[in-house]
Amino acid sequence: MEQLSLAAARRIALAAQGFAAARPARADLRAARRLVEALGVIQIDSVNVLVRAQELPLWARLGDHPRDLLPRLIEQRELFEYWGHEASLLPVDLHPLFRWRMEAAARGERVWGHVSRMGREQPDYVRRILDEVGARGPVAASQLEDAAKHTKGGKWWSWGDHKRAIEWLFWTGQIASSHRLTSFERVYDLPARVLPARVVDAATPSREDAQRELLRRASRALGIATAADLADYYRIQKPMARPLVDELAESGELVPVQVEGWREAAYLHPDARTPRRVDARSLISPFDSLIWERARTERLWGFRYRIEIYTPAPKRTHGYYVLPFLLGDRLVARVDLKSDRAAGALSVPGAFAERDIDRAAVAAALADELRAMATWLGLDRVALGRKGDLMPALKKAMR
Secondary structure, eight states, X not given: OEEEOHHHHHHHHHHHTTOSSOOOSSOOHHHHHHHHHHHOOEEOOOOOSSSOGGGHHHHHHHOSOOTTHHHHHHHTTSEEEEESSSEEEEEGGXXXXXXXXXXXXXXXXXXXXXXXOHHHHSHHHHHHHHHHHHHHOSEEGGGSTTHHHHOGGGOTTSOOHHHHHHHHHHHTTSSEEEEEXXXXXXXXXXXXXXXXXHHHTSOOOOHHHHHHHHHHHHHHHHSEEOHHHHHHHTTOOHHHHHHHHHHHHHTTSSEEEEETTOSSOEEEOTTOOOOSOOOEEEEOOTTOTTTSSHHHHHHHHOOOOXXXXXXXXXXXXXXXXXXXXXXXXXXXXXXXXXXXXXXXEEEEEEEEEOSSOOHHHHHHHHHXXXXXXXXXXXXXXXXXXXXXXXXXXXXXXXX
């Protein structure tokens, strides 16, 4: 079995995730399309304290770009939304690979912590909601005829029967997400009006074949990964994924390797590149596919990361919305960020250094990244706070 150094594994992982290439002067739609195809999935999240989570993976890899690139790819029917890795944007060609998950939801199996038997318990009501979407779509849950009587306090996210029914129809693939409103509410329509005809008409692979292909794509996107890492990328249950990973290794589609310091065996994608060096400079979203598997992040970088949004303020270690800072091939700092849109400022309440770094060099690179991000977000300035051991060096670099 081939032995890989930890440093080589880091470079492989970064190259697979799109961090080995220099950022373009200003990225365009073609660059966004290539990136989404390479990653295979972009996680969506409603948190908007800095910017919507789905925008940050493009910023991290491409830098400056028009902020409507993802909406344009959705509008052009190149991306669709489904439960890929949590709520996600996915290339439309992956739709047949998730039909097994839709079928599981229809049988009442657990989907993302939810077990819904709405279709069995209230089939007539669900059929009425489906007919309404067909007649009125695209339509949001809050716009359904039953929304007013079921929604408590007038909030679209309140889960009355209408919301449970329309979500069940979405999970089971009987309706699809057309787009999201500025409030982040999902808008639904029939799949034939959301997806290209070639995708709707495509054959449905077996569960095993679909999961095997998703594991192949996960391997390509990760470069180097354990079986558990591969399973997590598209949220395939580990007991189902492991025998399929073994099959792919036996056929030569995955290359078993041993990575320095890793207890579990790893698998290298045959086409994975090992660049001699990586010169990245990026702020990484908590929901970025580079780091969303926290155990892998700790194995690769010795970087223990936990998002603290749901931690009470007095118990937070680093802040509310903290982004790791990638410099070269290392995660060198943690930066608490917020878009203060009223003040026109990119607010930085805290900046914290990792061990054994050159703080002046890291602060200088971080200052450049913060200025660039503020410009991209249409904010006039960067406002520095007081928290963190990197903040003195950052303030000096900003001056």
